[in-house]
Structures are given as structure tokens and as C-alpha cells.
Amino acid sequence: DTGVSQNPRHKITKRGQNVTFRCDPISEHNRLYWYRQTLGQGPEFLTYFQNEAQLEKSRLLSDRFSAERPKGSFSTLEIQRTEQGDSAMYLCASSFGQGEFDEQFFGPGTRLTVL
Amino acid sequence: RKEVEQDPGPFNVPEGATVAFNCTYSNSASQSFFWYRQDCRKEPKLLMSVYSSGNEDGRFTAQLNRASQYISLLIRDSKLSDSATYLCVVLSNQAGTALIFGKGTTLSVSS
Numbered sequence: 001d002t003g004v005s006q007n008p009r010h011k012i013t014k015r016g017q018n019v020t021f022r023c024d025p026i027s028e029h030n031r032l033y034w035y036r037q038t039l040g041q042g043p044e045f046l047t048y049f050q051n052e053a054q055l056e057k058s059r060l061l062s063d064r065f066s067a068e069r070p071k072g073s074f075s076t077l078e079i080q081r082t083e084q085g086d087s088a089m090y091l092c093a094s095s096f097g098q099g100e101f102d103e104q105f106f107g108p109g110t111r112l113t114v115l
Numbered sequence: 116r117k118e119v120e121q122d123p124g125p126f127n128v129p130e131g132a133t134v135a136f137n138c139t140y141s142n143s144a145s146q147s148f149f150w151y152r153q154d155c156r157k158e159p160k161l162l163m164s165v166y167s168s169g170n171e172d173g174r175f176t177a178q179l180n181r182a183s184q185y186i187s188l189l190i191r192d193s194k195l196s197d198s199a200t201y202l203c204v205v206l207s208n209q210a211g212t213a214l215i216f217g218k219g220t221t222l223s224v225s226s
Contacts, residue, residue, distance in 0.1 A: 033213070040123070042119075042204075043202075043214070045215070056213065091158060095212075104161075106159050108158050109158055
């Protein structure tokens with residue numbers, strides 16, 4: 001499968017615990033994005049990487065959230081001291097980063113439930 | 116005001132019907148517009164880009180009215196497989212790359 005992959009697909013945790021999600025983008029895609037989607041809403045942008053550089057962060061990304069893309073390939077999103085309001089689908093997307101229209105391809109998401 | 120607003124529906128139509136979705140956006144400087152489709156519990160997938168001149172892809176037609184900051188999607192001859200949530204999307208100028216999604220409009224096509 002050459003699409004964007006995300007692991008785990010589901011995560012249930014207790015409030016206060018830390019969780020980490022992984023995203024493997026389409027190979028050769030140099031841009032990687034994280035979005036969050038809650039029930040009944042469209043995805044909301046969290047952060048964006050160009051290669052290993054994190055170039056943009058949304059105001060939604062509180063201090064408890066950190067994202068990395070150390071070698072410009074896969075990325076991790078960590079949430080510290082989880083809260084019930086963090087329960088959502090976390091979507092990763094990647095794009096080639098060139099051309100007039102840079103289509104973003106989404107992964108299947110990681111569904112987080114905070115009890 | 117939300118950056119991208121859509122009527123959430125649901126729209127319940129019979130097979131063969133024509134259905135139209137509308138969307139408005141608040142940032143007049145926005146340059147790129149899209150419709151994404153999202154099936155239940157799946158990831159969003161690009162349906163089509165929206166150009167100023169309007170564009171058509173088979174049964175789907177997208178229109179953009181920059182003066183009114185309004186985007187539309189028309190689906191003709193609806194199929195059962197068209198049942199999904201349709202997300203209106205604007206490319207953010209501020210981030211340059213972030214997609215700004217509407218809440219989505221749910222379509223249910225029945226036989």
C-alpha cells in the first residue's frame with residue numbers, strides 16, 4: 001500500500017496519560033500535515049512540515065501537543081496529559097509540495113478516546 | 116463568522132435526483148477551492164477542484180462566485196454510491212498550505 005499510513009488506528013487512554021501517534025507519508029512527499037476532526041465537524045489544521053522543518057502551527061495546538069518529523073520522512077504527534085476534549089480523529093496528510101495544485105492525500109486517521 | 120460555512124443537511128434524495136450543495140467563505144483573498152468527499156469513518160478524499168470558470172467531472176459540476184464568496188457543487192443523476200459527506204474546502208492564505216474545511220454536508224441517496 002503506497003498511501004499515507006497511520007498508527008495506531010485506535011487509541012483509548014485515561015485522562016492524564018501521554019499518547020503518541022505515528023504518520024508515514026507517501027514516499028517522496030516532502031510536505032506533511034496534521035489535522036484533527038471531531039464528530040460533526042470538518043478537519044481542523046494543526047501543523048505542517050516541509051521536510052523536517054515545522055513551518056506552521058495552529059492556535060489549536062496547545063503546549064501539550066508536540067509534533068516532530070526528525071528525518072523528513074515519518075512524523076509523530078504526541079499529546080501530553082490528555083484531556084477528554086482531546087478525543088477526536090487525528091488525520092495526517094502528505095503532499096508533493098510542487099506545482100500549481102498541491103493535492104493533500106489523507107491517511108485513515110487515528111481515533112483517540114480519552115476516558 | 117466561520118471561515119467556511121455549509122448547510123450540514125442531511126440531504127435525503129432518491130436515486131436519479133439532482134442535488135446542489137452550497138458553501139460560503141469569509142476570506143476574500145482566498146485563491147484555491149475544493150470539494151472533498153468523506154465516507155463514514157473514512158478519511159477525506161479530493162473530489163474536485165473549483166475554478167473560476169466552473170468545472171465539470173462527469174455528473175459533478177463545481178462553480179465559484181468570487182464576488183459573492185460562494186462555492187457550489189451540483190450532482191446530477193444521483194447514485195446510491197454518492198451517499199457521503201461533502202466537505203467544502205478553502206486553501207488558507209495565512210498558512211499557505213493549510214486546508215480550511217467546512218463542517219460538511221451529508222447526502223443520503225436512497226433507492
